[in-house]
Amino acid sequence: MKTINSKTVLFVTGNFVSHLGWATWQKHFEEQGYTTLAPAWPFKDGSPAELRATHPNKDIASLRLNQVVDYFENIIKALPEKPIIVGHSMGGLITQLLLQRGLAAAAIAIHSVPPQGVITTKFSFFKATWGPLGLFTSANNTFLMSFPQWQYAFTNGMPVEEQQKAYDENVIPESKRISRGGLTSAAKIDFKKAHAPLLFVAGSTDNIMPASLNYSNYKQYKNNHSITDFKEFEGNNHFVLGLPNWKQTADYILNWIKN
Numbered sequence: 001m002k003t004i005n006s007k008t009v010l011f012v013t014g015n016f017v018s019h020l021g022w023a024t025w026q027k028h029f030e031e032q033g034y035t036t037l038a039p040a041w042p043f044k045d046g047s048p049a050e051l052r053a054t055h056p057n058k059d060i061a062s063l064r065l066n067q068v069v070d071y072f073e074n075i076i077k078a079l080p081e082k083p084i085i086v087g088h089s090m091g092g093l094i095t096q097l098l099l100q101r102g103l104a105a106a107a108i109a110i111h112s113v114p115p116q117g118v119i120t121t122k123f124s125f126f127k128a129t130w131g132p133l134g135l136f137t138s139a140n141n142t143f144l145m146s147f148p149q150w151q152y153a154f155t156n157g158m159p160v161e162e163q164q165k166a167y168d169e170n171v172i173p174e175s176k177r178i179s180r181g182g183l184t185s186a187a188k189i190d191f192k193k194a195h196a197p198l199l200f201v202a203g204s205t206d207n208i209m210p211a212s213l214n215y216s217n218y219k220q221y222k223n224n225h226s227i228t229d230f231k232e233f234e235g236n237n238h239f240v241l242g243l244p245n246w247k248q249t250a251d252y253i254l255n256w257i258k259n
Contacts, residue, residue, distance in 0.1 A: 002197055002227060004257050006084050006105035011038035012072060012098075014089025014113070015132065015179060016145050016154075017170040018048045021241050025086075028250050034084075039075055041068055044172060051172040056141035060173050065181030069097045076103045082196075084257060088241055089113055089209060090178065093187060099195050106197040108253050109217075111209045111238055113182050115189040118220060120213040128153040128208035134176045142173035153208040154238045166242055191220045197227040199256050201249060203236025229256065 009029050011022040022038035029036050043059040044051060051057070072094060076083060082105040087095030092112025099107040114120075131149050145153070147167055155163040181187060198221065202214035211232045218230040233240075233249060240249055 004084065004106045004197060006081050007034050008079055008081055008083040008105075009034045009036045010072070010076065010079075010083040010085045011036065012085060012087035012091035012094050013038065013041065014087070014091040016143075016172065016174045018051070018172050019044065020048070021170050024246065025241065025250055028247065029254070032254055037075075039072075042071055048168070048170055048172050052144065055144045055173040057173045058140065061140055061142045061175050061177070063175040064177045065094075065184075065186040068178065069094055069186075072098055073101060073103060081105070084108070086110065086253065087112070089238065090182070093182060096189055096198075097187070099198060100189055100193060102196075104196050106199075106257060107195075108199045108201065108256075109214075110201045110249070111203060111206050111236075111240055112200065112214055112217060113187075113209060114213055114217045115220075116183065116185060116187040118213070118217050120210060120216065122210045122212065124152075124207040125210055125213065129179070132174065132176070132179045134179075137176070139176045139180070141176075143176050143179070144173045145171055156207050156237050157205055157235075158237070158239070166239055170242070189220070192222045194223050195221075195226045195228075198229070199253065200228075200230045201240075201253065202230070202232045203238070203240055204232060204234045205236060206238045206240075208238050231256075 013019040019040045026036040084106045085095045085104045086108045088110040090113045092109035095107045150167045200218040202211035221228040
């Protein structure tokens with residue numbers, strides 16, 4: 001068993017949403033003695049309403065996956081210690097890529113986008129990702145998730161008023177190049193390589209990143225000398241960070257880090 005001694009936590013946001021969604025998680029982790037940071041991605045440092053008003057945003061549209069991974073690597077290299085990296089959705093894939101570069105004391109991938117070559121046949125995955133990929137549209141314009149798309153991909157099963165509040169407080173324009181990057185060699189993981197402890201967290205009602213896809217991702221890791229764990233929460237959709245039971249997920253992660 002490897003002890004995780006780092007007291008620094010880096011939260012990595014996913015696609016389509018603001019980094020401000022980590023605020024309650026940061027407060028909770030800081031109350032447990034951790035130093036936290038949840039940086040905005042390049043060109044995304046503003047309120048969701050402000051950023052939505054910039055759509056189509058040419059700067060955000062220009063972003064590629066490897067640029068964002070390099071951006072977080074530079075942030076990590078300026079820290080006093082390797083952080084525990086906690087990433088959601090595309091942030092979960094970025095977390096895996098940073099872990100592969102040896103930059104994490106430990107890593108938690110929450111409802112993660114899969115690396116290149118890890119696939120699913122679930123219809124909900126294709127329905128939820130078709131719009132964001134925008135395969136027959138220009139990558140020079142950002143993608144802004146519509147409210148119906150948000151309802152299906154992130155907040156399925158929630159009351160409409162809560163879905164609307166979550167949309168208003170979180171949704172921002174996104175780069176199609178980032179989303180498409182998950183299908184390319186920029187998202188390649190060497191699953192046989194030794195790595196720091198890694199935990200996958202999934203939710204049973206997630207439409208866009210199904211639990212079975214996260215489990216397939218988890219099972220790809222083949223290094224017998226490295227810790228890789230998996231946990232599925234019943235009833236959690238993709239809006240896991242903001243669900244009423246978010247603290248249950250956060251506390252499971254905290255206990256995993258400590259134990």
